[in-house]
Structures are given as C-alpha cells and as structure tokens.
Amino acid sequence: MLLIINSCKQGVLAPVENDGKAPGPITNAVITNLNGAATISFNVPSDPDLLYIRAVYTTKQGVVRETKVSRYNSQLTVEGFADTSAYQVTLYAVDKGENASAPLMVTVHPKRPPFQLVRDSLAITPDFGGLTVNFKNQTGNSLAVVILSNDSLGEFVPINTFYTKLKKGDFATRGLQSVETKFGIYVRDRFGNLSDTLLFNLTPLFEERLDRTRMKGLVLPTDAPLGYSGNIAGLFDGNLGNDLMYHTGDAARMPQWFTYDMGVSAKLSRMSYFMRMGFYFNLHTPRVVEIWGTENPNPDGSYTGWTLLATHTQVKPSGLPNGQLSQDDIDAANAGETITFSIDAPKVRYIRFKTLKNWSNGSYVNFNEIMMWGDTK
Structure with a gap:
C-alpha cells in the first residue's frame, strides 16, 4: 500500500x-x-x-x-x-x-524609476496641526510616501505612510504640536526600493478641537425636515452610539441641509462626521456633501452670505458592494470621515452641512456625530 x-x-x-x-x-x-x-x-x-x-x-x-x-x-x-x-x-x-x-x-537601460520622480515632485507646506504634502506621480505606479519625525522616545521613525496610485494629489499629517519640528520624507515602491530622505524643519499651524458643548442647531426655513426621532443636538453629544442621531423625515428631498452654530468663530482646519452603526457606507449615510460657512446666516434660509468651504465625496476603502464590509471599512468608519478645509478659508461661526447624495440614492440622511477642529484666535 x-x-x-x-x-x-x-x-x-x-x-x-x-x-x-x-x-x-x-x-x-x-x-x-x-x-x-x-x-x-x-x-x-x-x-x-x-x-x-x-x-x-x-x-x-x-x-x-x-x-x-x-x-x-x-x-x-x-x-x-x-x-x-x-x-x-x-x-x-x-x-x-x-x-x-x-x-x-x-x-x-531603465529610465528614472517612478519613486525617484515622485520624490523630486514633493512640495511640503505647513498645515493645521501638521503638514501637507503635494505630489505628482505621472506613471500612476503604486507608491508609498513616508513621513518621519521623533516619537516620544526621541526615535526618528515613520509617523504617517500614504499609499497612492493617483497621478497627482496631496495628503496631510496632523495631530502635531505647533512648535518647530524636524521631519523627514521619502518614497517607497512595491519592490522595496527607497528614495533618499529629504530632511526639513517645519512649524505646524495651531489647531484645537472645538468645544462640542457650545454647538447647537440653528433651524432655518429651508433646512430639511427631521423625522424618526432625529435631532441636531445628537450630533454634538459626544456619543458615537445610535442613541441620539441626526435623521431626516419622509418629506426631505435631495439636496438637503441643516445648519448649526459652533458657538465660536473659528478658522476651520478639518471636521469629522461619524456614521450610524449598521449604516456604514450604506443606505442613508451622507456620501457627497458640501460644507458651507458664514458669520451671519440669512434668516430667510437662503445661501446669501454663505461661503462654500469644502466639497467632499466619501470613498469606501474596500470598494465592496453595499452591505459588505472589510476590516478596513470598519476601521475607517470608527475613525470618522474627515473633511479638510483650505488654509485660505475664511473664519466662520455657522455651518451648513449640505448632502447632495447618500449611499442609496434615496432621500433620507442620518448619521451620529460631528467633531470640528480649527483656530479660534
């Protein structure tokens, strides 16, 4: 046998x-x-x-x-x-x-490799809470751009790695103190090839998380009608669960918006909104949005006096069909959907969150929480 x-x-x-x-x-x-x-x-x-x-x-x-x-x-x-x-x-x-x-x-006799071309294209500028890197990747190759700085032990280590196949774009590294800091940056390809490291000193612009307890809804005539126990206050309660949430009613139609008062004027750097559990990248979650700001909202509910601060499209990391989630999708949902604002944006106090499209192409909008960052000085 x-x-x-x-x-x-x-x-x-x-x-x-x-x-x-x-x-x-x-x-x-x-x-x-x-x-x-x-x-x-x-x-x-x-x-x-x-x-x-x-x-x-x-x-x-x-x-x-x-x-x-x-x-x-x-x-x-x-x-x-x-x-x-x-x-x-x-x-x-x-x-x-x-x-x-x-x-x-x-x-x-290969021509200059893509990771070197991208390294040559890098442009770094101070940003709120960190720095922004602009790059060109004309070949569209899969590359990683790595940011280094000193950690709490004084070790010069990677603090952010940005993966991309885009032919041009930018990304931010945030959460840093507004003090002069030594940084490094290099580019890596999928074969393990590394560019030389560019060393530089930079001082991140000051930002702080705005006090959520000062934020409250401001109901204007054109704002979307609420329903299903939805309320604007739930967006600022500090609870990422489903207990209190924003939810529009049956009469709401796209595009739709709501308005809130941050309680303070600020030059905004970024904001994050958090999806409702069970609705990650699906159904009534905002997918394509505009963020508007003003110091003096028109009481008639029009957009007179408002400035468009950002237009943003939410992207599902995995690309899986609606209803299917990878661990990357779950991690992204838990981290919040971040919208960044131009450094040239004006100082504002009132925000209008306008949804152009949700994940189901329907007429409802719901999500759980909003967080804001900026400089109030």
Whole structure:
C-alpha cells in the first residue's frame, strides 16, 4: 500500500508531459525602456510543447527576479529597477516538461524609476496641526510616501505612510504640536526600493478641537425636515452610539441641509462626521456633501452670505458592494470621515452641512456625530 501511495505522489509531482527535448530559443528581442522597467518584445519558437516564457534578472541589491508570460504572449515587462544602470535579462522558452531553451541574453537601460520622480515632485507646506504634502506621480505606479519625525522616545521613525496610485494629489499629517519640528520624507515602491530622505524643519499651524458643548442647531426655513426621532443636538453629544442621531423625515428631498452654530468663530482646519452603526457606507449615510460657512446666516434660509468651504465625496476603502464590509471599512468608519478645509478659508461661526447624495440614492440622511477642529484666535 505504501509503495502504491508513494508511486501516486510521485506521479502527481511529475510533469504532465516531458519529451525530454528543450524548445528552441527566443529570438528577435526588441527592448523598450520605461521608468524603472523595460518591455521586451520577441519571437517565440514554434514548438507545440511550449508552455511559457521566463525572464530572469538581478537587481542591484542582489535580488533575483523572474517574470513569466504564457506561450501566447510575444512580450513581457521586467520591472522593479532602482536606477538607470544597465541590467542583463536572460530569456528562456520553457515547455510542459519544464525543459528550458538555450538562453537569450539582452541588456535593458531603465529610465528614472517612478519613486525617484515622485520624490523630486514633493512640495511640503505647513498645515493645521501638521503638514501637507503635494505630489505628482505621472506613471500612476503604486507608491508609498513616508513621513518621519521623533516619537516620544526621541526615535526618528515613520509617523504617517500614504499609499497612492493617483497621478497627482496631496495628503496631510496632523495631530502635531505647533512648535518647530524636524521631519523627514521619502518614497517607497512595491519592490522595496527607497528614495533618499529629504530632511526639513517645519512649524505646524495651531489647531484645537472645538468645544462640542457650545454647538447647537440653528433651524432655518429651508433646512430639511427631521423625522424618526432625529435631532441636531445628537450630533454634538459626544456619543458615537445610535442613541441620539441626526435623521431626516419622509418629506426631505435631495439636496438637503441643516445648519448649526459652533458657538465660536473659528478658522476651520478639518471636521469629522461619524456614521450610524449598521449604516456604514450604506443606505442613508451622507456620501457627497458640501460644507458651507458664514458669520451671519440669512434668516430667510437662503445661501446669501454663505461661503462654500469644502466639497467632499466619501470613498469606501474596500470598494465592496453595499452591505459588505472589510476590516478596513470598519476601521475607517470608527475613525470618522474627515473633511479638510483650505488654509485660505475664511473664519466662520455657522455651518451648513449640505448632502447632495447618500449611499442609496434615496432621500433620507442620518448619521451620529460631528467633531470640528480649527483656530479660534
């Protein structure tokens, strides 16, 4: 019995077909150099037993990489190069019996890698409670931008990592004291290549969380009618549960808004709203919103005298269909949906939260809590 079982195992591990003959070599290679990569076009041998084409190359760090494509492809891309040096790539044709052809060696000369291009594009400016980084990523590669600073033990460590495939954009690092601070920033790609680190000193702009106990609703004629025990006061009670919440009624229609008094004038830096449990990225949760501000709201409920402070679209981290949540989605919901304001925005006291669209394309809006940050000086 053991001999039979062992024989079966050996049979499973052996190639399905093996004629013992290697296919012919790859021929007529043509190289197109790219940023941190190269595309190699070629002719494949006319061997009916051919299974795939393999490219083997070694990075400057000594890492051996392989790229494989099926027999039906006439080109492949080798990537992950950290500089513009010449690299040798060896191409093999491999058949169903894992017999490899004679090698074809070619040399590629990659252009400047994307992580270096992004590093060159970085622009850093002070922001409320931290700093903002603007970047350009023209190739659209998956990259990480890492911010470093001293932790509580004085160690110079990463304090924020921003992942992106966007061709351009910006992100903020917040929650820092308004004192001159040493920072570092570098860019990392998915192959582990790192740019050099830019070191700089910067003083974050002052911000503080505004006192929620001073905030209260201001009902104006055009505000959305409430329903289902919903109230504006529940947005400022400090409770992220479902006990008290904002909820509009049956007569509400999109777009719709409500108004509240922060109790103090402030140059706002950011705000967060928290979704109702059971409604994360779903149903009546605000998805596309506008935030307006003023020092003197018009009593007729119009937008006369109001300034548009921000337009924001909520994005579900996982991209899963409505009703399905990943741990990333849950973590994002618990952290709150953050809306940032331009440093050029005026000082305001009254806020109008306008919902253009919820997650169900319906007419209700509900959520649990609002928090505000800014400078009241």
